[in-house]
Amino acid sequence: MTDDGLQKPIRMTRQRCVILDQLRKMKCHPSADEVYQRVREELPRVSLGTIYRNLDVLCECGLIQRLETAGTQRRFDGNAGEHYHVRCIVCDRIDDIELDVPDEIEQRAREAGDFDIVGHRLEFVGICPACRKARSQNASTN
Ligand SMILES: [Zn+2]
Ligand SMILES: [Zn+2]
Numbered sequence: 001m002t003d004d005g006l007q008k009p010i011r012m013t014r015q016r017c018v019i020l021d022q023l024r025k026m027k028c029h030p031s032a033d034e035v036y037q038r039v040r041e042e043l044p045r046v047s048l049g050t051i052y053r054n055l056d057v058l059c060e061c062g063l064i065q066r067l068e069t070a071g072t073q074r075r076f077d078g079n080a081g082e083h084y085h086v087r088c089i090v091c092d093r094i095d096d097i098e099l100d101v102p103d104e105i106e107q108r109a110r111e112a113g114d115f116d117i118v119g120h121r122l123e124f125v126g127i128c129p130a131c132r133k134a135r136s137q138n139a140s141t142n
Helices: 014-025 032-042 048-060 104-112 129-141
Strands: 084-088 094-097 123-126
Touching: 014 032, 014 048, 032 048
Parallel strands: 084 123
Antiparallel strands: 084 094
16 A cells, blocks of 8 residues: 555546546446446446546545445445435435535534544435335336
8 A cells, every 4th residue: 555645646547537527427326337338438448447446546536436325336426525415225326415414413423422523424315206106106006
């Protein structure tokens, strides 16, 4: 490991540009495999291993983020800013959710335990519109 805690400027290779570009266009918080499918349309010879490596690099330099949600697959987010997510418990779809969470939530967490709180993650769970619709259709045919 050469991580010295500093954000190193990275060389934006063509591959990285394309990966970053595609990821920012995808609002669905894709898995590495889904990013790979998209990038391959532009760079047919790219390998899945290259996608993984570059996603890691882009995460490390803070250009994208890795979602720390409870879903089945590791997912990525082209929006590295602080924002919140809602995950469908049926199909695992993850959407952004616009929400103002008061800063005092971290102060409260500090007071409630003995950790130095440096940030927080908040994941909402629910049922997405498509799954809700499928459920109500199932219910009406029974
Ligand atoms: Zn769903
Ligand atoms: Zn997001």
